Amino acid sequence: MIRVQTQDFDIGAEIAALTSGRTDIGAVVTFTGLVRDVTLELEHYPAMTERELERIEAEAHERWMLQASLVIHRVGKLSPGDNIVLVVTASAHRGDAFQAAEFLMDYLKTRAPFWKREGEKWVEARESDDEAAKRWSKKSG
Amino acid sequence: MIRVQTQDFDIGAEIAALTSGRTDIGAVVTFTGLVRDVTLELEHYPAMTERELERIEAEAHERWMLQASLVIHRVGKLSPGDNIVLVVTASAHRGDAFQAAEFLMDYLKTRAPFWKREGEKWVEARESDDEAAKRWSKKSG
Amino acid sequence: MRILYFSWVRQKVGTAEEAVALPADIATVATLIDWLKSRGPGYEAAFENLKLIRAAIDQTHAELDASIAGADEIAFFPPVTGG
Amino acid sequence: MRILYFSWVRQKVGTAEEAVALPADIATVATLIDWLKSRGPGYEAAFENLKLIRAAIDQTHAELDASIAGADEIAFFPPVTGG
Numbered sequence: 001m002i003r004v005q006t007q008d009f010d011i012g013a014e015i016a017a018l019t020s021g022r023t024d025i026g027a028v029v030t031f032t033g034l035v036r037d038v039t040l041e042l043e044h045y046p047a048m049t050e051r052e053l054e055r056i057e058a059e060a061h062e063r064w065m066l067q068a069s070l071v072i073h074r075v076g077k078l079s080p081g082d083n084i085v086l087v088v089t090a091s092a093h094r095g096d097a098f099q100a101a102e103f104l105m106d107y108l109k110t111r112a113p114f115w116k117r118e119g120e121k122w123v124e125a126r127e128s129d130d131e132a133a134k135r136w137s138k139k140s141g
Numbered sequence: 142m143i144r145v146q147t148q149d150f151d152i153g154a155e156i157a158a159l160t161s162g163r164t165d166i167g168a169v170v171t172f173t174g175l176v177r178d179v180t181l182e183l184e185h186y187p188a189m190t191e192r193e194l195e196r197i198e199a200e201a202h203e204r205w206m207l208q209a210s211l212v213i214h215r216v217g218k219l220s221p222g223d224n225i226v227l228v229v230t231a232s233a234h235r236g237d238a239f240q241a242a243e244f245l246m247d248y249l250k251t252r253a254p255f256w257k258r259e260g261e262k263w264v265e266a267r268e269s270d271d272e273a274a275k276r277w278s279k280k281s282g
Numbered sequence: 283m284r285i286l287y288f289s290w291v292r293q294k295v296g297t298a299e300e301a302v303a304l305p306a307d308i309a310t311v312a313t314l315i316d317w318l319k320s321r322g323p324g325y326e327a328a329f330e331n332l333k334l335i336r337a338a339i340d341q342t343h344a345e346l347d348a349s350i351a352g353a354d355e356i357a358f359f360p361p362v363t364g365g
Numbered sequence: 366m367r368i369l370y371f372s373w374v375r376q377k378v379g380t381a382e383e384a385v386a387l388p389a390d391i392a393t394v395a396t397l398i399d400w401l402k403s404r405g406p407g408y409e410a411a412f413e414n415l416k417l418i419r420a421a422i423d424q425t426h427a428e429l430d431a432s433i434a435g436a437d438e439i440a441f442f443p444p445v446t447g448g
Contacts, residue, residue: 011171012153019175023221028173029242031235032156033365037164042364045288045357048341073364080164085365094172095273098243101170105235105365111343113357114364115289122290125361132236174448183447186371186440189424214447226448246448252426254440255447256372263373266444 001069002053004044006076009086018068018090025067027094029101033085035078038118042075042084045113049073056107060089063103063136064096071104073114106133142210143194145185147217150227159209159231166208168235170242174226176219179259183216183225186254190214197248201230204244204277205237212245214255247274283350285318287328288359291335294328311337312346314356334360366433368401370411371442374418377411394420395429397439417443 003009011030019025053071060069070088078084087104091097110133116123144150152171160166194212201210211229219225228245232238251274257264283302287295308314315332318325329335337344338357350356366385370378391397398415401408412418420427421440433439 010153011156012151015152015173019222021222023176023178025175026177028171028175030152030169030171030173031239032169032171033235034160034166034169035164036167036233043289044364045286045338045341045359047355048338048357051341052343081160081162092177094174094246098172098239098246102239105239109365110362112364113288113338113359113362115360116363117289122360123363125363129365184372185447186369186421186424186442188438189421189440192424193426250448251445253447254371254421254442254445256443257446258372263443264446266446 001071002050002057003070003072004046004049004053004075005072006074008074008083009072011086011088014070014072014086014088018070018088022067024092025090026092027097028088028090029094029097031085031087031101031105032083033105035080035082035084037080039080040078040084040123041117042078043115043117044073044075048113052112053108056104056111059107060100060104064089064091064100065093066091066096066100069100069104071108073108073112075114103136106136109133142212143191143198144211144213145187145190145194145216146213147215149215149224150213152227152229155211155213155227155229159211159229163208165233166231167233168238169229169231170235170238172226172228172242172246173224174246176221176223176225178221180221181219181225181264182258183219184256184258185214185216189254193253194249197245197252200248201241201245205230205232205241206234207232207237207241210241210245212249214249214253216255244277247277250274283353284355286355286357288357290360291328291358294324296324309349309351310346311339311344311348311350311356314350315346315358328358336361366436367438369438369440371440373443374411374441377407379407392432392434393429394422394427394431394433394439397433398429398441411441419444 068090072086089097089100109129209231213227230238230241250270339353422436
């Protein structure tokens with residue numbers, strides 16, 4: 001599941017919605033990204049954002065055994081301490097849940113069309129994010 | 142922080158307690174372990190459990206840059222869908238938070254003195270857990 | 283064809299979106315960029331360093347040598363910084 | 366010295382905890398196990414397969430060849446299965 005929204009999210013409620021009434025989930029991993037010491041404005045490319053996030057989520061489900069997943073990304077103005085992004089993965093086993101969550105974040109960081117601005121300054125992309133995403137490249141052959 | 146308890150935990154509230162009022166945390170990872178299709182009874186070695194979990198948590202803080210962490214493990218009778226364990230790691234960056242959370246779970250699985258019983262049958266330890274823990278072994282030299 | 287610009291590419295070009303009628307010989311993202319650069323100093327500045335430019339054809343990431351034949355919407359933007 | 370047993374080791378031995386006075390030549394976890402096995406069929410069954418036995422000396426994991434000199438509390442249990 002994919003959501004792009006201006007409002008905050010409730011991590012506990014999101015986990016409960018994914019897992020309640022199910023007994024086939026043994027592991028839930030969440031990643032929450034938060035604003036540190038700055039004020040941010042987040043712009044995105046609405047028509048592409050949802051499609052790209054869905055592609056990334058579909059690829060995670062192809063690569064790992066997941067019972068459920070969720071990606072929420074906020075846009076608009078955000079203050080220090082605010083939540084920016086939530087990724088939740090649910091699986092029978094913890095290895096799949098951890099790896100899929102890391103993959104989702106690495107791909108989201110390098111492929112989902114969001115741009116952060118701190119005041120008048122656009123945040124620059126980090127090489128470390130490209131490096132992190134590269135480790136998931138499928139070996140050819 | 143370490144807690145061993147019979148009652149359930151509230152993941153959203155635990156994250157909020159670790160992060161509220163702080164602006165130095167950019168990444169929070171949680172791992173929740175849940176009971177799948179069985180009814181479990183969890184026994185532990187109280188005098189050792191807390192010490193061992195504290196040792197594991199201290200080692201995570203030595204290895205990664207963590208702003209905060211939390212391990213909660215439940216004991217007693219648990220039903221399908223119930224939470225068993227919660228690990229939360231908070232860091233400036235997602236790499237540290239993810240790795241520390243995986244490490245905490247792998248070490249908890251292989252070192253913390255808990256034993257699960259399904260009815261009259263004690264759950265057997267899994268070799269895959271030993272393998273998972275081994276990848277964190279420090280290289281000698 | 284609709285062209286969209288985001289982040290500082292949008293600011294330098296001076297518009298978020300425009301419709302263009304392309305000459306027949308504009309076949310790839312790269313030749314489209316060359317053509318756009320000829321339209322004024324804002325475009326020139328936006329596309330000065332192609333290492334910092336990413337493109338999407340119909341909402342899908344595309345390389346600079348990708349064909350734009352049949353595309354409805356091309357977007358240009360810097361490397362993404364979400365998450 | 367206090368000896369603690371957990372999980373099926375406790376069930377086979379038949380007690381969760383006991384105080385023992387050890388002969389002077391019992392110096393390691395392994396020799397303690399040998400001595401315990403001589404105490405009855407329950408102990409014999411519990412310690413039949415040492416691959417399945419883990420030990421802790423004063424609440425710290427210990428190998429079978431670890432010295433028990435000065436220890437207050439030795440615990441025996443199967444590989445842990447928490448989490």
